[in-house]
Every structure is written in C-alpha cells, then in structure tokens.
Amino acid sequence: MPALDLPFSLLDRSRTRAGEPDAVAVRATVERAHRAEGLGYSRFWVAEHHAVPGIASGSPAVLAAAVAARTHRIRVGSGGVMLPNHVPLVVAEQFAVLESLYPGRIDLGLGRSLGFSAPVREALRTARTDPEKFLRDVAEVRAYLQGRGPVTARPAVAQAPPMFVLASGAGLTLAARAGLPVVVGGPVLRGPAPLAPYRAAFDDGPAAPAHPYVIVSANVMVAATRGAAEELLLPDAWAMAASRATGAYPPLEEAAAVRRRSLTPKQRESVEQFYDQAIYGSPDEVVAELADLVRRTGADEVMLTTSTYDRDELARADAAIARLFTA
Template identity: 45%
Template sequence: MSSVIASTRLSVLDRSRIREGHDGPAALRDTVRLAQDLESLGYHRFWVSEHHSVPGVAGSAPTVLAAAVAAATSTIRVGSGGVMLPNHQPLVVAEQFGVLESLFPGRIDMGIGRSVGFTDGIRRALGRDRSDADDFAARLEELLGWFTGEQSAHPQVHARPAEGLRVPPYLLATGEGAVIAARAGLPLVIGDLRSRDTMLRAVEDYRGRFRPSLWAQEPYVVIAGTVVVAGTEQDARRLLRPEAWSLAHSRTHGAFPPLVPPERIGSMPMTARERAFYEAGLEGHVAGTEEQVADALSAVIKDTAADEVMVTTSTYDREALLDSFRRLAGVAQLAPHGTALDRPSGASGTVRSAHP
C-alpha cells in the first residue's frame, strides 16, 4: 500500500448519528464503542461534534461526550470537532477542557469552530445570532489566554484548573477560519474532500500566513472528509447513500433526519431538487476498494501535503462502517498504539510534524 498514507496520521470524527429505529442514547453508546474499536485498530485521535436540535444527531455536548469516550479508552487521543466558540463563554470552555486534561492528561485535544446555531430558532434558544461569529478571533484569543494566564479582559479571574495546562487547540476552517488559524499559529482542520480546489487554496493561504506560536511552531494541516472502503466499489457507494439522502433532506426540509437503510432509499419518492442534492451527495468522496482508496487518498495527501487525515464517515450499517475502518487501517498500515507506527511526538519516521 501507499507509503504516503502510512506516513500520515489517521483519525476519526464521529457525529453520533442516530439510526432509524434507534434513539439518541443508543447513538451516544455507539460513539463510545466506536472509539474503543478504533483505538484497538491504531487510529491516532477520536473527536466528537457539537450540534443542537438536529433530529438525526445526538452529539450536542462534546466535552461531556469526550469525557465518556476518554474514560472508556486508554491510549487514543480524544477531543472535539469542535466546540462552537460563539455558543459559549471562553472561560467556561477553558474550564471544561482544563477538567478533561486534568482527568486524562496528555490525551485531550481542543478542536474549536466558529459556527453558530443551525437555524434562527436554535440561535435564539442559545441566546446568539449570526453576528456572534464576527468577534471569533477575539474570543479565541481570550480562550487561549485562559490557559496561559495572559488574557487581559478579566485580570482578576483565573480559569481553574486550565491555567498552566497545554491542551492542544485546533481550528476548524469555515469562512475565514484558515486565515484566523494562521494568524493565531494554530493547527488547521479543513474539509471536505469534495471541495478540492477550495481546500487547496485555503491550505496554501494558511501556510503562507502562518505565524509560529506557543501552540505550534510550524503549520499543521488536518484534512477531513468521507472515506469509505469496502470489498467492491459498488458496496462502498452503497454505504454513502444514507448520509447523502440525509444531506438532501436537510437541504430541502431544514434538518438532518436519522439515517435509514440504503436499500430503502432507492424506492423513496424525491422531488427533482431532492434528487439533485442526493446525487451530488454521492460524488467526490474517497470511496472504493482498498486499492482504489489507497490511490485516491494518496493523491489528496500529496496535493495538500497534509499531516493528518480525519475521517468523518457515517452510514446506517454500524458493522459495515466498522469494517470500512478496519480496511482503511489496513490501507494505512496502522498498528496498535505504542508500536513503531505510532511513536511519541517528534520521533522520526512517522509524521512530518511534532504536533500531538
């Protein structure tokens, strides 16, 4: 298999997708079990997300879920992909990650995003509006200052137990996120793989503007997107159907529904607009057999010079999803944590960056 993939860290972001016939608690338990499975396969990190009032997503409190995942695992890095900073006070975010890092030292990542609620109703319930994303750079600076003790907005206040801890921050690129990450000297997480040209421009801009910081001395790029591996190309494309249909439904009805079995989707009535979104949702991903995925993923890594790939795949069939992750681990030549393919940060022969 490709040496390019084998020298690139491989991680997973799970959105705790609800499956038809199951409920939110089952989805959260599935997330914890998946983290355990991926740890045994040698994946580098496992992140959870923040969504509010989405019918098909159970992950609404990433720091709480990250704590459950970290408690159920022992070696894989655990974090958020991400905590949406406009929805929260920076002090509270710092305190939460300070607690996580204190309980699970050396394993916690702080992925931060700049999105606000999905709909006007959600934003009102959160006490936010679209303009709250405009001061993201200032809120980010305050958040990082709570860890270093250098924030100036509240000189008599200290974030306990965060102050003095080094929880690695990552910035999710949306809008101007790549520029903000570069100026703050933070690692960048960018997706999706379908928008290749947009991704390449943002990565180039990020590297060109990057300023070394306490958090990262050099640019660090994580590319994120759907990657599916199956025995045949047809089987891989079948696994794409539930998420593609859910995306099409969200574009036409305003919310992601629970995932449904792929066999049902072909017989579902769709408007022309829904059908167009659905067909578009099937394209542009890295999907196929081991050989096809190795070739396609190697090309993306070479184009972006990515340090890490974060897989965001979801589908209805949990066992098929786990099989895809097993096959991908084989493509990437992953090994259990602590072996030669997962040396501590800075060791030679594994990755190009010493970032955790």
C-alpha cells in the first residue's frame, strides 16, 4: 500500500459524549493533540462553536494555548476563529500572545459562520455575515499582526502567525481576494473540485503568501473493514442528522444506542449524506480514496476531522490514519 506524500493534520471539535461532563471533552482534546504530535501530524487545530450541546470548544485561543503547552513541535491553531463574533484587534492580540509564547508554531484560521440558532446569534450580537466586511476584518487582523495597524497590537511579534480562510463555495473567492491559504471540505470531496477559480484569482500582493495553498478537510475513518469503519462513524452521522432538526449538534452516543432509534426518512437521508461525504473503510480503501481526492483537488495538505464516541477507538483511528502518510 503506497503512502501519501503530503502533510496531514487534525481538526478537533471537542465533541462531548452523552452522560459525560463537558470538561472531559476539552481535556480529551489536549491529550489527543499530545498523541497526534507523536504520530507525526503537522497541525492540530481547535474549533469555535457557541452554546452547542455536542461541542465544548467555544474559545479557540484559550484551548489552543492549552494544546500548545502540552506539545512541543506540532503547529497549533484555530479551525477557525469566526470573525463576525470578534473585534479584529482582539483576535490579533490573542494570537500575538500565542505566537509570543510558542513562536513559530501558531496558525490563525479564520471563518465567517454565525451561531447555529437565533438565540445564539443574539447572545453573540451577530445578526448577519457580510462578505465584504469579512474581507476588511481579515485585512485588519493581518495589519495588526504585521505591525501595520492604526494602533500597535501587543505583544508585537517578530513574525505574524500564518493566516488561513475556512471556505466553501463563495468563500473560495474571498480567500483568493485576500491572498490567503484556504481550508475547504464538504462538497469538494465528491465530484469535480471547484478550486481552479481560487488558484486563478489568487491575489499574491505584498501582504499575501507567495502562492495559493489548499488544505482539504475530510471526515476520515479507518478500520479493519468498511462495515466496521461505518459503525464507528455512526455516532457522528446521527449527530449531524439530529442537528438538521434542532439546529445544534447533540452529544455523541454509542452506535448501539443510535441503532435503537427509529429514524425518520429525512434523518436517514441526512445520515446517508454524511456517509457520502466521508472517506472510510480499510486502510487500502481509504488511502485510495484520499489519493483520488488529492489528485482531483491538487491539495497541498489533508486535514482530518475524524470523530467517534469511543475515545480508545478514536486514538486507534488517529494512529491508523497516520500510517497512511509518509513522515
């Protein structure tokens, strides 16, 4: 089985489990990062979700600090900070602190998603997302980190952390206009990958990286058989289906508990859609699918978003996935 010769990374959403305190989820994220470093992963990013029962990570800068303190080499970042929820100066200050404490290891991923529900958006004081305002905010964050802002963000850093845009659809155009690397997932995993316009429109101005850079984000699960991998993905697939009805991901349940549920036709359809956009199976099956994904997208890096109820199985899957890549 030939290994994939490109960087591989993890995005961890601090998924909670049914009947378990939320605090366990964030501590487990930190320990997962420690293991990921030993397995050779290039980056470990944490997410921003607010008031979601199934996700305990609401403050990526704080959680990234804990992850960086528990690791030594792996790059640590946000996947991502949602700019509509924040003032650019504060984002710059938070990541300047991280860069000062852990120089050369910090990434700043930025997105523009709003809260899942109207009450959450009201609590965050964010009613809508404006693409042009997002671009202005991205430029402002970058200016502060590079010491070019209208005021000086402290602590001043010798080297600004790399910035990335989390995008899909129209967001790819925004990433190109910003001249920033892009993290893309979802529909790009199946069918033609719409990344040529991003590369063609990439603005490589003086504040931007020298060339486009694409990280493809994928939900990947490796097990002895495709059926076993499907079973491990079922808790996350059900959470996705439930969120379509409630607007919020529930905590992960055991696969057996999910199978005892009577799913509606719409929920079954949602579960199938989850599997359609996932990459799962035996090591040979998964490496073949990943190789095809990299070929179609021209990806420079793969970022895994793997999740399952059993944390021991998750650790085993992280190790199995790492073996599909060259160090």
